[in-house]
Amino acid sequence: MAVEERRPGGAAGPLSLRDTTASVLQSAASGLLAPLTVTAPPGPGFRADIDGAVLGAYPVARVRGSAHRVAREPRAISSADAELVKLTLHRSAPAVAAQGRAEARLAPGVLTLLDMNRPYRLTVADHCDVVAVGVPRTVLAGHGRALSAHLAQALPADSGTRAVLATYLDGVARQLGTLPGAAHPYLADALGALLVAALTERPPGRIETPTDLVDRIRAYAVARIADPGLCVEQAAHAHGISARHLHRLFKAAGTPFAAWLRAERLDRLHRDLLDPALAGRTTAALAARWGLRDPRHIGRAFRARYGVTARELRTAPPPGR
Secondary structure (H helix, E strand, C coil): CCCCCCCCCCCCCCEEEEEECHHHHHHHHHHHCCCCEEECCCCCCCCEEEEEEEECCEEEEEEEECCEEEEECHHHCCCCCCCEEEEEEEEECCEEEEECCEEEEECCCEEEEEECCCCEEEEECCCEEEEEEEEEHHHHCCCHHHHHHHECCCEECCCHHHHHHHHHHHHHHHCCCCCCHHHHHHHHHHHHHHHHHHHHCCCCCCCCCHHHHHHHHHHHHHHCCCCCCCCHHHHHHHCCCCHHHHHHHHHHHCCCHHHHHHHHHHHHHHHHHCCHHHCCCCHHHHHHHCCCCCHHHHHHHHHHHHCCCHHHHHHCCCCCC
């Protein structure tokens, strides 16, 4: 059975395969994410149902079926592969995830994260139901420490932000074949925001580090990104610190707060300008959705970040034409 190869950001439509073999599962998973090896226990009877789609830059797959193991082999890792972090939700049957020295036993209802640029293995039991998402590493920029602390860990999703994330993943996976293409970038944005919120959520009693605080401030700002009045002073006040202290925190993290916020807003404007469903709206109107109000400043910042003006971006022919 031929499987169409899909890469993050590709234009291919939803993938739906029933009663497939381990080799077809391997081909489908490799096409959606990156080269993977899928092996099944000896003997006949392996079967898997696969549903997949690419939401914006997020490849998403749901796999239901027999016991098998998925491995990211060292020889398969290439600099040409997409920079992805794999997020999985295990909806039924236990599993075991291992990466480096970390190994986690995953009960149903548990999330885990794996670095696709490093070898790993994920072993699932029979009658599995797994949702896997390739999260672009750029979405997690600035959250490296939080990400490293959660790799190949069992992350219970029974309360708090993780429960919201798991419910969202479950809903997306169930509707992969029916989600309209115009909604994909917005669904992807929501997924990324929920993952960042889940990574930066601080359990009660835990001592907060400067990195934790920066992550929480970023999550706060993303939730209010449409507010043109969002500024250092507002974010600092909301977290009980001075503006000067916030400046120091973000400087130590590598990017000043104002520069980070501007980049986040411009990326959202860039996405909207490429959305055919928004072609009838002016650049100024789209920019205002994300708190950007000064046209001259927007124009300069947009060209500096993307190398083209908003008008040039909108009038450029679609790729492949």
